Structure formats: structure tokens, C-alpha cells
Amino acid sequence: MVESIVLSGVAIGCIYALIGVTYNVMFSASRVFSFTAGTLGMLGGVLGSLFIARAGMPVVVGFVLVLAVGALFGVVTEVVAVRPVLRSLEQHLYVLSTLALALMTQQLTAIEWGTESRPFPRLFDLARGGFDQQFWLPMAACIAVIVGLELLYRRTLVGRAFLAIAEDTYAARALGLPERRLRMASFALAGMIGALAGFAGGEMLLAFFGNAPMLTFYGFVPVALGGMGNNRGAVVAGLLLGLFQQAANFLVGGIFASVAVFAVFILVLLARPEGLAGAAVQRRV
Amino acid sequence: MEMPITKLRPDRADALGGRATRMLGAALPFLALLVVGVAFPLFGGGYWGVIATRACVYWVLVSGLNLVVGFAGQLAIGWVSLLTLGAYTTSVLAAGNVTPELPPYLALAAAAMAGAVFGLIIGLPALRLRTFYFAITTLGFATIVTQVALAWQSVTGGGVGVPGPIFPPPFDTQWGFYYFCFALAAICTWMTANIAASRFGRALTAIRDAEVAAEACGIAKPALLVTVFLFSGAVASVAGGLFASLQSYITPDAFTLDLSVLFFIAILIGGRGSILGPLLGTILLTVLPEFAAPLVAWSTFLYAVLLLVIVLAIPGGIAEILDFKNRRPLASNRAIVPRPDLLAGLFSTQSDSGADAGAEAGALRLEQLALSFGGVRAIDGLDLEIRPAQVHGLIGPNGSGKTTTLNVISGYYPPQRGAVKLNGVALPVLARHRRAHLRIARTFQTPRLVGAASVVENVMIGGTIDGAGTFVESLLSLPRHHGDEARLRDTAMLALAVVGLEGLAPVRADRLQHSELRFVEIARALMLRPAFLLLDEPAAGLSTEEIERLGALLAAIARAGTGVLVVEHHPDLIFDICHHVTVLNLGKVLAAGTPAEIRAHREVVNAYLGG
Numbered sequence: 007m008v009e010s011i012v013l014s015g016v017a018i019g020c021i022y023a024l025i026g027v028t029y030n031v032m033f034s035a036s037r038v039f040s041f042t043a044g045t046l047g048m049l050g051g052v053l054g055s056l057f058i059a060r061a062g063m064p065v066v067v068g069f070v071l072v073l074a075v076g077a078l079f080g081v082v083t084e085v086v087a088v089r090p091v092l093r094s095l096e097q098h099l100y101v102l103s104t105l106a107l108a109l110m111t112q113q114l115t116a117i118e119w120g121t122e123s124r125p126f127p128r129l130f131d132l133a134r135g136g137f138d139q140q141f142w143l144p145m146a147a148c149i150a151v152i153v154g155l156e157l158l159y160r161r162t163l164v165g166r167a168f169l170a171i172a173e174d175t176y177a178a179r180a181l182g183l184p185e186r187r188l189r190m191a192s193f194a195l196a197g198m199i200g201a202l203a204g205f206a207g208g209e210m211l212l213a214f215f216g217n218a219p220m221l222t223f224y225g226f227v228p229v230a231l232g233g234m235g236n237n238r239g240a241v242v243a244g245l246l247l248g249l250f251q252q253a254a255n256f257l258v259g260g261i262f263a264s265v266a267v268f269a270v271f272i273l274v275l276l277a278r279p280e281g282l283a284g285a286a287v288q289r290r291v
Numbered sequence: 292m293e294m295p296i297t298k299l300r301p302d303r304a305d306a307l308g309g310r311a312t313r314m315l316g317a318a319l320p321f322l323a324l325l326v327v328g329v330a331f332p333l334f335g336g337g338y339w340g341v342i343a344t345r346a347c348v349y350w351v352l353v354s355g356l357n358l359v360v361g362f363a364g365q366l367a368i369g370w371v372s373l374l375t376l377g378a379y380t381t382s383v384l385a386a387g388n389v390t391p392e393l394p395p396y397l398a399l400a401a402a403a404m405a406g407a408v409f410g411l412i413i414g415l416p417a418l419r420l421r422t423f424y425f426a427i428t429t430l431g432f433a434t435i436v437t438q439v440a441l442a443w444q445s446v447t448g449g450g451v452g453v454p455g456p457i458f459p460p461p462f463d464t465q466w467g468f469y470y471f472c473f474a475l476a477a478i479c480t481w482m483t484a485n486i487a488a489s490r491f492g493r494a495l496t497a498i499r500d501a502e503v504a505a506e507a508c509g510i511a512k513p514a515l516l517v518t519v520f521l522f523s524g525a526v527a528s529v530a531g532g533l534f535a536s537l538q539s540y541i542t543p544d545a546f547t548l549d550l551s552v553l554f555f556i557a558i559l560i561g562g563r564g565s566i567l568g569p570l571l572g573t574i575l576l577t578v579l580p581e582f583a584a585p586l587v588a589w590s591t592f593l594y595a596v597l598l599l600v601i602v603l604a605i606p607g608g609i610a611e612i613l614d615f616k617n618r619r620p621l622a623s624n625r626a627i628v629p630r631p632d633l634l635a636g637l638f639s640t641q642s643d644s645g646a647d648a649g650a651e652a653g654a655l656r657l658e659q660l661a662l663s664f665g666g667v668r669a670i671d672g673l674d675l676e677i678r679p680a681q682v683h684g685l686i687g688p689n690g691s692g693k694t695t696t697l698n699v700i701s702g703y704y705p706p707q708r709g710a711v712k713l714n715g716v717a718l719p720v721l722a723r724h725r726r727a728h729l730r731i732a733r734t735f736q737t738p739r740l741v742g743a744a745s746v747v748e749n750v751m752i753g754g755t756i757d758g759a760g761t762f763v764e765s766l767l768s769l770p771r772h773h774g775d776e777a778r779l780r781d782t783a784m785l786a787l788a789v790v791g792l793e794g795l796a797p798v799r800a801d802r803l804q805h806s807e808l809r810f811v812e813i814a815r816a817l818m819l820r821p822a823f824l825l826l827d828e829p830a831a832g833l834s835t836e837e838i839e840r841l842g843a844l845l846a847a848i849a850r851a852g853t854g855v856l857v858v859e860h861h862p863d864l865i866f867d868i869c870h871h872v873t874v875l876n877l878g879k880v881l882a883a884g885t886p887a888e889i890r891a892h893r894e895v896v897n898a899y900l901g902g
Contacts (some may be wrong), residue, residue, distance in 0.1 A: 102366075106598040110595040220434075222430070230427075242571070260679075272416060
């Protein structure tokens with residue numbers, strides 16, 4: 007039993023961590039937390055099921071299409087909900103504009119795809135076993151994304167430009183970096199990561215429109231606890247969250263597990279609003 | 292040709308008549324809705340009665356949420372949790388699942404109390420967390436409450452649900468129940484409109500749009516938000532009880548996030564800081580899907596589209612569209628002509644709060660103040676004394692620590708060494724809103740005002756701590772509330788006359804010019820009848836003529852007994868009005884003395900003034 011708790015806990019934790027990374031990649035480029043992070047995860051599952059199970063596409067084609075739609079949705083988010091409000095003096099409009107976009111997408115999915123959970127296809131024709139693909143796929147996706155991001159940020163020029171934008175937008179612009187294009191690229195990248203999270207976790211979470219608000223919340227927990235923009239923090243906090251949730255699930259039952267996760271989240275945040283790994287930010291007057 | 296604004300001022304009698312007309316004009320839409328609501332059973336039948344009742348129930352919740360979202364600016368997107376809580380509490384108590392059966396009214400009252408407590412619990416994170424975090428936590432609450440309702444079968448009936456309460460005659464018929472809900476909705480409208488027009492409503496908008504200035508005016512954000520969350524939670528829970536009765540049977544499925552979205556969006560479509568706008572927004576969103584059956588499935592999608600359009604195109608919502616009087620063009624040849632002679636009258640006005648510590652204050656003294664940010668020494672051993680009835684100038688190049696000094700006095704940064712002492716007593720560290728009670732007022736480098744509020748309302752925010760009535764007295768429009776309002780308004784008009792802006796009193800603050808905003812901030816600070824007034828670059832962006840008038844005004848304020856500290860870059864202003872000048876460089880005092888001494892100081896001339 008311990009084994010299955012750990013397996014499912016780590017797997018689901020990897021999905022949360024990936025959604026957390028999705029938040030972070032968008033946040034680094036724009037200082038905006040977008041409500042669409044969970045929506046991307048939901049889309050990954052629903053579209054994967056649509057393309058592969060319903061339309062009968064080969065797995066690879068379906069996978070590439072899912073990533074492409076995720077990237078497109080990321081760009082749309084940037085153009086429709088982020089760029090127009092970044093210029094505004096009102097600081098918090100992005101909360102509303104991204105919420106509106108997330109709700110529209112979620113509602114559209116509910117109407118077109120249906121409100122019940124549908125199964126997600128098995129991607130590899132392997133027998134079910136202890137260390138099943140539904141567990142190792144999210145883990146593999148998480149490792150691939152983290153390693154990929156590290157390589158991108160540390161080794162490539164584009165990645166360094168991303169970091170420069172995240173560090174100081176004005177200075178980066180003054181250096182002649184194409185800030186707007188880099189921001190769009192970041193949102194496209196975030197879109198792919200979010201869609202990948204939902205795709206890799208499809209068998210666990212199923213293709214269900216209600217995954218959007220669920221992932222928006224549980225994916226934000228690692229960001230809040232791990233510190234904004236801190237991917238490693240998000241992975242550690244995401245894994246802890248997944249393990250804690252699964253353990254509580256087995257020990258005390260699903261409802262109280264949710265209550266417990268929520269209570270811990272609120273208490274930690276109240277004690278350390280900057281997150282467990284984040285540094286306090288001085289307020290400017 | 293410039294025209295002094297005071298000339299525009301209408302006669303006193305006209306002003307009074309104007310005020311009555313304005314109040315009638317503001318009340319007219321509400322009276323019209325009241326008439327329509329009372330007469331509704333005459334033309335609507337059957338199903339439309341249910342829709343109308345539902346609109347009333349929703350408004351009971353939205354009216355309270357409006358104070359949280361529209362006034363205080365807290366993005367509570369998951370308020371459906373309180374509707375759920377109220378619905379279940381009322382139903383379970385009335386059905387007698389766990390207790391002996393309670394009469395529905397008592398059950399509703401119990402739900403209100405439970406709602407107040409939970410409103411507080413859900414709201415508390417707002418005191419510490421940033422916007423998005425708070426939005427997410429309310430979303431989390433909404434999910435959790437539904438899950439608990441589903442799981443706690445012995446009490447809530449789980450997925451099977453419980454019957455809603457039935458109110459005794461005469462409220463047991465369709466129209467009887469409608470009138471019951473309508474009456475509650477009308478009472479909620481009246482109560483929240485009272486709050487909106489009180490110092491509490493203005494303080495909430497100040498927290499929303501100018502939090503730092505709100506603190507400087509003595510507004511204690513935690514206490515005020517706690518009160519609002521209690522009230523908002525209670526009415527939301529009452530709405531839940533009514534909702535359960537209207538549905539006649541409730542299951543967890545009834546409380547979807549879509550409902551929460553409806554409530555939240557109704558407020559934003561209506562416009563923040565308005566009562567009428569969100570009321571119309573609630574009616575609109577309740578009725579809209581009923582006009583075409585196919586729209587029902589698409590309703591949440593449409594709400595979301597509306598939200599996006601509102602955010603991107605008309606951030607002011609319905610309220611802004613209906614705000615006709617602020618579309619009239621302002622005179623373009625306005626001039627600010629302060630009337631320092633009126634200061635004596637302003638400073639002799641009395642408050643009832645007994646917080647007049649400033650009457651016989653000694654000096655405000657900075658002793659060996661030091662503060663570093665990382666490796667940068669922002670202030671390094673600063674001594675400075677602000678004496679009553681004197682103007683003290685603080686000058687120095689950019690980055691020399693001037694604004695940081697102000698922020699230490701205001702309590703934004705705790706000094707690492709040294710202390711700020713008033714009459715020899717150190718000021719409490721970080722208790723920023725306490726400064727106003729000690730009659731220490733300030734202005735800001737960039738004016739911090741509530742753009743959507745009128746100029747006179749902005750000035751009235753400065754006198755928030757001088758009210759005698761409580762939140763409940765304002766809620767119920769009791770006499771002390773009216774006394775406070777009349778006195779605050781008169782004082783604010785006087786303060787505006789002092790700075791020369793009374794002609795602009797009813798205008799939205801975000802329509803003013805930059806220089807006018809600076810004088811509005813001074814008027815707001817004067818509302819405290821300050822013992823000490825701290826000004827952060829008050830002359831920045833002013834014309835030469837305006838700077839002269841500002842200088843005369845500040846000199847007059849000092850003559851009236853206030854100790855003034857001016858942080859400035861304009862040497863002329865400083866040397867004209869200051870009794871004492873301190874020159875900072877790299878956080879250290881480069882020179883201190885009378886203007887004449889400073890002007891002759893070699894190092895100062897070399898480093899800063901230029902030879």
C-alpha cells in the first residue's frame with residue numbers, strides 16, 4: 007500500500023509541479039499570474055482524448071497537436087488577456103482578464119466536450135503493472151521539462167534573454183531585447199508545458215472539463231509554497247503536495263484530504279506569505 | 292485669462308438646494324426600482340415571479356459582496372461558499388436533522404451568524420496575502436465547502452440533499468415569499484448605500500486605490516476589513532437560506548462555481564465603488580439567460596465574455612456609463628488660488644474623537660537615525676528636529692535619503708539604529724495608521740488619491756479618524772452618522788477653500804491636473820489639523836506661479852502652529868519659507884542651519900546648488 011501511495015503521490019505531484027512551472031514561466035515573462043494555467047492542463051487531457059481516442063490519430067501526431075494547441079492557447083492568452091492590461095495603471099486587472107479567458111475556455115469545453123469525465127487512451131501498448139505508464143509518464147514529463155528548462159535558461163542565448171526579462175524588464179528593453187516577442191514566446195512555452203502536464207497525466211485525471219479549476223488551485227499551491235518564479239521550489243513543493251494528498255486520501259478519505267491540503271496551504275501562506283523558499287519583498291512607497 | 296476657482300462658487304443657498312437636488316437625483320433610480328419591484332406581481336406571472344425572487348436573493352448576497360469586491364477591492368471570486376453554508380445551515384436547522392426543528396426565522400438568524408464567522412475566516416487571508424493569492428484561496432474555499440456538503444451525509448443528506456425551509460404565512464405563497472425576499476433586498480440596498488456614503492465606504496475605496504495614503508490617514512485596514520467580512524458573510528448566508536427556500540430542495544450540485552462567477556461579475560459589470568451599478572448588473576445577469584432558452588447553457592460563457600469586455604473596454608462598468616455629470620467639460624483656464632486666511636477657521640474646528648494630541652505638541656525629533664538596504668546606507672546617522680510653527684527643509688541630491696527619511700517617520704521602515712521621537716517618546720514602529728492619531732500628516736511624491744471618488748470625498752478621507760459613529764450606526768443611518776457626515780463635509784469644503792480648490796469639489800479626482808492633485812493632497816492632510824505635516828516634493832510639476840502660492844500656503848500653515856517638513860528640489864521655495872534647512876548627501880547630513888547659512892555653505896554650493 008505504501009508503494010501505491012508513493013507512486014500515485016509522486017505522479018500526481020509531478021502534474022501539480024508542471025502546472026506550477028506553467029505559472030512560473032508566464033510569471034517570469036510578465037509578472038502576471040494567469041488563471042489559464044489549470045485550463046491548459048485540462049486542455050491537454052481533453053484534446054489528447056479527442057485526437058487519439060475519438061479521432062483515431064496516431065499517438066505521436068496527437069501529442070504534437072496537443073502541444074501545438076497549448077502553445078497557441080498560450081499566445082492567445084498573452085495577446086488577449088495579458089498585453090492589454092500590462093499597460094494599465096490598475097495593477098490587478100490581469101486577475102480578471104485571465105479569469106475571463108479561463109472561464110470561457112472551460113465553459114466551451116463543457117458544452118462541446120460534455121460535463122462528464124471521459125477515459126484517456128493508453129499511450130503505449132504495454133500491460134498494466136505496478137510501475138504503470140500512468141505513473142511514470144507524468145514523472146518523465148516533469149523530469150524532461152525541468153532538465154529542458156535548465157538547459158534552455160543556462161545554455162542558450164534565448165534562454166538568457168528570458169532570464170534577463172524576468173530579472174528586469176526595463177533594463178532588458180534598454181539593452182534592445184525584443185521584450186514583446188520574448189513574452190509571447192514564454193507564453194507559448196508555458197502553453198506547451200501546461201498541455202504536456204495534462205497529456206501526461208491524462209490517464210490519472212481523465213479528460214474532464216472540471217480539471218481546469220482543480221489544477222488552477224492545486225497547481226498554484228507549489229508556486230505559493232515554493233516561491234514565485236522558483237521552478238525547483240515548485241517541483242519540491244509539488245511532490246510534497248502530491249504525497250501528502252495521496253497519503254491523506256488513503257488514511258482519512260478524499261474529502262478530508264482536500265480539507266487538510268487546503269488548511270495546510272492557508273496556514274503556511276499566512277505564516278510565510280512569500281512562500282517557504284521565497285525571499286520577502288520590500289514594499290515600495 | 293485665468294479665472295480663480297472661487298469665483299465659480301455658487302451661493303450658499305444654491306449649494307444647499309443643489310445638494311438636495313443631487314440627493315434626489317441619486318435616489319431616483321432606486322425609487323423607480325422600488326416601485327417596479329412592489330408592483331411586479333401585477334404584470335409578471337408564474338415563472339417570472341421565480342426569476343424576480345431569484346434576482347432579489349442574489350442581490351442580498353451581491354450587496355454584501357459589493358463592499359468586499361467593489362469598495363475594498365478584494366477579489367473574492369469564490370463567495371458561493373457562503374451561499375452554500377447559509378443554505379445548508381438554514382435547511383438543516385429548520386428540518387431538524389441534528390437539533391430539534393427550529394422555526395425558519397431562527398434558522399435564518401443562526402445562518403447569518405455562522406455566515407458572519409465564516410465570512411471572517413474566508414476573508415482573513417486578505418489581510419496578509421496578495422491579490423491573486425486571495426482570489427485563489429476563496430476559490431479553494433468554494434470547492435471545499437461543496438465537497439464537505441457532499442461527504443457529511445448524516446447532516447447534509449450528501450448527494451441526496453435536504454429540503455429547504457418553508458417560511459410561515461404570509462410568506463408561504465409565491466408572491467408572499469417574493470415580497471419577503473424583496474424587502475430584504477431593499478433593506479440590503481439601503482444599508483450598503485448608507486455605508487457607501489459614509490466615512491467607512493470612503494475608507495474602503497482608499498484601501499482599494501491608495502492603500503498607503505489610507506494608512507497615512509489613520510485608516511486601520513485590518514479592523515475595517517474584518518467588519519466588512521462579518522457583514523458580507525452574514526448577508527450572503529441569509530441569501531443562502533432564502534435560496535434554499537426558493538429551490539425547495541438543495542443538493543451540492545446547486546452550488547456551482549458558475550454562481551460565484553455570476554455574483555463576482557455582476558459587481559464588475561456594474562462598476563466598482565457603486566451600489567446602483569452592481570444592482571443593475573445582478574438583475575441583468577439573472578434575467579439575461581431567460582430571454583432565450585438556448586442561452587442557458589451558454590450563460591457562464593457569456594458572463595466570461597462580458598467580464599473580458601468590461602476589463603478591456605469599460606473598466607468603470609455600468610456606473611461609469613451612467614455617470615453623466617462627470618462628462619461635462621471642466622473649465623480649461625482654472626487657477627489654484629489658496630486662501631491661507633481661512634486656515635484659522637479650519638484649525639479651530641473641533642472633533643468629537645478626543646484624539647487632539649496635536650494641540651500642545653513638542654518637537655518631532657529624529658535621533659541618530661540609520662537604515663541600510665542591503666549594502667546601501669540610505670540614512671546614516673541623521674539628526675533632525677521639526678519644531679511646531681516652523682518650516683524645516685530637507686534637501687539633497689537624488690538618492691540622498693530624503694524620501695526614505697519620510698518613510699521612516701511614517702513607519703514604513705523600522706530604523707536599524709536611532710529613533711523618531713515625539714515629545715521624547717519614540718513613535719511605534721510599523722504601526723503606520725497610528726501616525727494620524729498623533730496628528731502627523733503627510734503627502735506623497737506621486738499624489739495618491741482615489742481617482743473614481745470626487746475631490747471632496749478624497750479630502751474627507753483625510754478626516755476618517757474624526758468620526759464619532761460606528762460602522763453599525765452608519766449602516767442604519769443613525770443620527771451620529773449624519774452628524775459625522777455633515778461635519779466632515781463642511782470641514783472638507785473649508786480645507787478645499789484653504790488650498791483654493793472648492794470649485795472642483797464634486798469633480799472626479801482623476802479628471803484633475805497634476806498640480807491640482809498636489810493641492811488636494813494637502814487639503815486631505817489638513818483634515819487632521821496636523822501638528823506635523825510632512826510633504827514629499829510638493830512643488831514637483833508645479834508652475835512658478837503655483838510654487839509661489841504653495842510657498843505662501845505652507846508658510847501660513849506653519850504660522851497656524853503646525854511643524855512642517857518639506858522635502859524639495861526647488862531651492863527658491865526652500866530658501867523662501869524655511870526656518871531651518873538640513874542638507875543630505877549619501878544619507879549623511881552635509882550641512883544644517885538657517886537658509887542664509889546654507890546658501891553660504893561652500894560644500895553645499897559645490898555639491899548641490901551649483902556655483
